[in-house]
Amino acid sequence: MKYLDEFRDPVLAKKLLDQIHATVTQRWMIMEVCGGQTHSLVKNGILDLLPEEVVMVHGPGCPVCVTPMNLIDQAVQLSLREGVTVCSFGDMVRVPGKEMSLLEAKAQGGSLKMVYSPLDAVQYAAQDAFEGVVFFAVGFETTAPANALAVLQAEKQGLTNFSLLVSHVLVPPAMQAILDDPFNNINAFLAAGHVCTVMGFRAYYPIAQQYETPIVVTGFEPVDLLQGIARAVTMLESKDYTVENQYARVVLEDGNRAAQDTIFSVFEVGDREWRGIGTIPESGYVLKETYRSFDAVEKFGLLNRDTDTQNGCIAGAIMKGQQKPKDCPHFGKGCTPVNPMGAPMVSSEGACAAYYNYAQPTVV
Amino acid sequence: MSRQDTITLGHGSGGTLTHELLDRYIFGPLSNPHLDRQHDGAVLDLRGPLAFTTDSFVVQPLFFPGGDIGSLAVHGTVNDIAMCGAYPKYLSLSLILEEGLLLTDLERILQSIQKACLEAGVQIVTGDTKVVEKGSGDGIFINTTGIGTMHPKAHIGVERIKEGDAILVSGTLANHGITIMSQREGLSFASPIESDSRAVHEPVLALLDELGDAVKLLRDPTRGGVGTVLNEIAQQSKLGVQLDAESIPVAPTVNGACEMLGLDPLLVANEGLFIGVIDQSVKEKAIDLLKRFPASAAVTFIGQMVASHPGQVVSHNAMGGKRVVPMLPGEQLPRIC
Numbered sequence: 001m002k003y004l005d006e007f008r009d010p011v012l013a014k015k016l017l018d019q020i021h022a023t024v025t026q027r028w029m030i031m032e033v034c035g036g037q038t039h040s041l042v043k044n045g046i047l048d049l050l051p052e053e054v055v056m057v058h059g060p061g062c063p064v065c066v067t068p069m070n071l072i073d074q075a076v077q078l079s080l081r082e083g084v085t086v087c088s089f090g091d092m093v094r095v096p097g098k099e100m101s102l103l104e105a106k107a108q109g110g111s112l113k114m115v116y117s118p119l120d121a122v123q124y125a126a127q128d129a130f131e132g133v134v135f136f137a138v139g140f141e142t143t144a145p146a147n148a149l150a151v152l153q154a155e156k157q158g159l160t161n162f163s164l165l166v167s168h169v170l171v172p173p174a175m176q177a178i179l180d181d182p183f184n185n186i187n188a189f190l191a192a193g194h195v196c197t198v199m200g201f202r203a204y205y206p207i208a209q210q211y212e213t214p215i216v217v218t219g220f221e222p223v224d225l226l227q228g229i230a231r232a233v234t235m236l237e238s239k240d241y242t243v244e245n246q247y248a249r250v251v252l253e254d255g256n257r258a259a260q261d262t263i264f265s266v267f268e269v270g271d272r273e274w275r276g277i278g279t280i281p282e283s284g285y286v287l288k289e290t291y292r293s294f295d296a297v298e299k300f301g302l303l304n305r306d307t308d309t310q311n312g313c314i315a316g317a318i319m320k321g322q323q324k325p326k327d328c329p330h331f332g333k334g335c336t337p338v339n340p341m342g343a344p345m346v347s348s349e350g351a352c353a354a355y356y357n358y359a360q361p362t363v364v
Numbered sequence: 365m366s367r368q369d370t371i372t373l374g375h376g377s378g379g380t381l382t383h384e385l386l387d388r389y390i391f392g393p394l395s396n397p398h399l400d401r402q403h404d405g406a407v408l409d410l411r412g413p414l415a416f417t418t419d420s421f422v423v424q425p426l427f428f429p430g431g432d433i434g435s436l437a438v439h440g441t442v443n444d445i446a447m448c449g450a451y452p453k454y455l456s457l458s459l460i461l462e463e464g465l466l467l468t469d470l471e472r473i474l475q476s477i478q479k480a481c482l483e484a485g486v487q488i489v490t491g492d493t494k495v496v497e498k499g500s501g502d503g504i505f506i507n508t509t510g511i512g513t514m515h516p517k518a519h520i521g522v523e524r525i526k527e528g529d530a531i532l533v534s535g536t537l538a539n540h541g542i543t544i545m546s547q548r549e550g551l552s553f554a555s556p557i558e559s560d561s562r563a564v565h566e567p568v569l570a571l572l573d574e575l576g577d578a579v580k581l582l583r584d585p586t587r588g589g590v591g592t593v594l595n596e597i598a599q600q601s602k603l604g605v606q607l608d609a610e611s612i613p614v615a616p617t618v619n620g621a622c623e624m625l626g627l628d629p630l631l632v633a634n635e636g637l638f639i640g641v642i643d644q645s646v647k648e649k650a651i652d653l654l655k656r657f658p659a660s661a662a663v664t665f666i667g668q669m670v671a672s673h674p675g676q677v678v679s680h681n682a683m684g685g686k687r688v689v690p691m692l693p694g695e696q697l698p699r700i701c
Contacts, residue, residue: 001620010682017683045685094694116549116625222683337693358687 003249007221016226017049020233024053028236029185030229031178031321033171034192035062035349036220042354044222054233057185057321058354060174060277061192063139063167064091064347065319068273071167072097074302075136078165079110081300084132086165087113087121092136095343102136118143118150118164125154125162134296137164142194144168144285145259148266151287151294163296166287169272171195172203173283178320179211186321188232190218190225193247198263200255204243212241219247266291275343276316313342318351325355332356371465376495386493389470390457393478398454398489406489408454410513415450417441418509426469426503428547430539430559433506434473436635438480439563440586441510446565447582447638449518449572452484456509457491462501473504484563486510515569517576524580525601529669530644532651534564534637534660536613537590541632542621555617562636567657571640574653581641584634588692590666591630593639594677595691604673607689609681613664631692641669 006012032038038058041047047056060066076097079086086102093102093114106112115121118135125133137147147164154162171192178184191204196217204215214235218228228246235242245251263285272284287295296302312330317323325331325344335341337353344350374381391399398406421437431439438455445452457477461470481488539560546557564584571579585593590612598605614622614629622629636659642650647665654663677689 001616001623004623010684013683043687044681044683045687046683048686049684114549116551120550222685337690357690357693 004221007219007223009223013222013226016223016230020054020226020230021051023230023233023237024051025237027053027055028187028233029055029057029321030188030190030232031057031059031186032190032218032225033059033061033175034194034220035065035347035351035354036194037061037190037192037218037225038351039349039354039358040220040222041225042358046222046225050229054229056229058318058324058351059189059321060178060274060319061140061171061195062319062344062347062349062351063143063169064095065315065343065350066169066274066277067092067095067138067167067343068275069097071165072101073099074297075102075134075165076100076105076110077302078132078134078296078300079105079112080108081132084134084300085111085113085124085128086134086136087115087124088136089116089138090114091347091349092138094340094346096340118147119153122150122153122157122159122162125159126157128161131161132300133162135162135164137166137168140169140171140192140195141199141263142197144263144267145198145256148262151266151291152262154294155291163294163299164287165296166285167272168267168285169274170269170283170285172207173280174274174277175207177277177280177283179207179213181320183322186213188214188216188236190228190232191215193217193219193224193251196247196251196255198256198259200253201243201245201251202253208241208243214241215243217243217245217247217251219250276313276319311341315342315344318344325352328352369467371461371463371467371470371495373463373495373497375461376493382493389467389474390491390493393474394457394481394488396487396489398487406454408489408511410453410511413514415445415448415512415514416510417444417448418507419444421506421508422502423544424502425547426473428543428559429556430543431561431635432473432476433504434476435480436561437506437508438477438484438486439561439635441508442484442486442563442565443584443636443638445510445512446563446568447584448512448514449520449568449579449582450512450514451569452486452510452512452565454489454511455481455486457488458507459491459493460501460505461493461495462503463495463498465503470504480563484565515572518572518579519577520579520582522581522597522600524577525597525603525641525669527603527669527671528644529580529641530647530665531594531605531667531669532640532642532654532663532665533590533613534567534640534654535560535662536615536618537634537637538614538618538622538627538629538632540635541589542618542627544633545625546621551621553617553621557615557617557621560634560636562659564636564638564659567654567660568638570653570657571650575642575646575650578643578646579640580643583639585637585639586635587633589629589631589633590637590639591628591677591689592691594689597641598677599675601669602674604670604675605667605677606670607667607677607679609679611664611666613662627696630689631696644668
């Protein structure tokens with residue numbers, strides 16, 4: 001496929017690997033922010049091809065993983081309520097809540113519909129006589145424009161039975177929270193290409209400068225990632241604390257203005273709780289006052305119980321890059337994709353699932 | 365729509381309505397000497413070791429590009445018999461109909477069953493029809509059981525697999541699963557994707573004619589996909605499966621859909637594909653032969669059995685990277701972004 005195959009070229013990939021091996025002189029910890037990048041690194045076996053000085057640390061960029069448990073519980077609660085259907089992306093439905101996942105709630109008679117776009121949920125609300133169609137609006141800046149558009153569409157169609165259960169989180173505040181952590185050990189970031197497609201990367205300049213941490217906006221294919229890593233290593237070795245854009249075929253410095261305008265017509269920045277990390281100020285989107293009638297929490301009077309008990313899952317430390325999935329005593333034993341204890345084992349972008357699904361062979 | 369256009373509970377009563385239904389929609393299209401006797405069971409004249417298999421079909425939607433639940437029910441069981449190294453001969457057909465099923469849909473499904481049987485050279489010789497209340501089924505559920513006579517040269521068994529044996533797939537991966545998913549979710553793609561639902565016994569039997577016991581194992585990777593079946597082979601043989609990532613055949617549109625939905629083609633369902641594990645000395649012969657059949661024209665070698673990493677399937681890419689291919693955990697879930 002065009003724009004994909006070129007970035008999977010093994011010859012080019014090998015050249016970049018040689019370049020990284022030749023440049024590195026000391027140990028560097030580089031965090032790839034997005035779970036999609038983690039999966040590509042593991043799926044393509046890149047971690048084992050890097051010099052041992054280059055340690056890739058897996059970041060918090062998996063929307064499913066950072067959604068707090070009480071939001072899952074609220075979604076479960078809604079799906080079991082008479083006359084309410086919860087629409088969700090596939091990733092979310094297997095994440096365990098306190099008592100059950102959405103998929104388990106469905107088995108108990110809950111009404112759940114998996115959708116590929118929030119607009120499908122709007123369409124469903126328009127066709128259907130149920131009192132409530134709730135879209136589980138999870139994600140980073142990447143999914144926010146479509147979710148905002150869904151609200152605008154529902155408003156335009158005069159739908160009163162459509163609402164959002166919002167759990168939108170933002171990347172730059174999370175990166176800052178990681179850098180502010182006293183145990184932080186990250187030297188450079190590969191910023192999430194798709195988030196930057198929407199938001200651009202101006203917000204990263206002050207972070208790179210203030211924390212003396214190079215940031216490379218990076219794509220998702222093997223060659224993208226290796227280019228990003230090669231740039232980051234070169235910048236670290238030369239103490240160049242700036243921002244570079246590896247993913248220029250997709251990302252503009254200012255991002256997608258139309259998408260941003262759509263987001264900010266519906267959402268505003270607010271505090272958000274992150275699973276395993278805690279509340280980070282101004283780290284997410286909440287519905288603006290004028291669109292509160294689309295807020296499922298208010299509409300259905302949902303309880304915001306503090307249920308984020310960790311049951312031994314070390315998701316927080318993993319998402320801050322302080323521990324690796326294999327450091328967890330439950331990894332691959334009590335916790336597997338079939339019986340996950342925490343979200344990073346469920347999502348197609350979770351670090352634990354990446355390590356589990358694309359583990360390295362045990363050679364005898 | 366009048367009541368006469370749909371299945372009602374009366375059609376399952378065993379009385380007049382049942383007889384009318386059977387005569388018109390089932391005995392008519394599927395007529396053959398065994399079935400025409402309309403007895404409680406069929407008496408068959410078969411010799412030698414037999415292969416025997418059963419499968420139930422619950423697919424939604426009932427009709428999809430490349431097939432329908434009827435053709436699928438025939439192909440699935442015919443292929444299971446072929447995987448034993450046997451000639452498919454006779455099938456049973458059990459229908460569980462849900463009240464409200466359109467009779468025109470039932471007619472279409474039975475015509476499709478008849479066509480698939482004719483093409484595969486098998487006969488439906490016995491069967492059953494039940495009707496369940498609205499809400500207790502999903503339109504129609506079908507069970508087929510099949511029986512076949514073993515190919516004299518077949519010697520299929522996972523215990524015969526050795527280090528160095530070659531692994532082939534008979535065509536491109538994931539067509540059926542992606543077709544069903546795109547129909548179910550209303551996704552459309554620039555070029556249409558069709559299910560690969562088809563009978564594969566012809567190329568399989570030709571392979572046995574030609575190569576005999578050099579064919580060690582045959583499997584059809586339906587649910588769970590090629591990756592899941594290869595994991596089963598690795599675990600049962602106590603050897604490793606080494607895949608060449610670049611050689612795994614996936615049609616461009618299907619690959620695009622998998623990329624978009626975040627699915628691994630190795631873990632998506634197929635309905636007209638088989639995996640063969642064969643002695644490496646007959647590799648080229650097998651390819652030349654299988655390429656002659658439409659059902660296996662896109663046959664490709666994808667890897668080999670190795671002694672290292674027993675029980676694991678490991679994919680190697682051209683960059684030098686390796687990864688373990690897992691079994692499908694639960695359902696493949698489309699991702700968020």
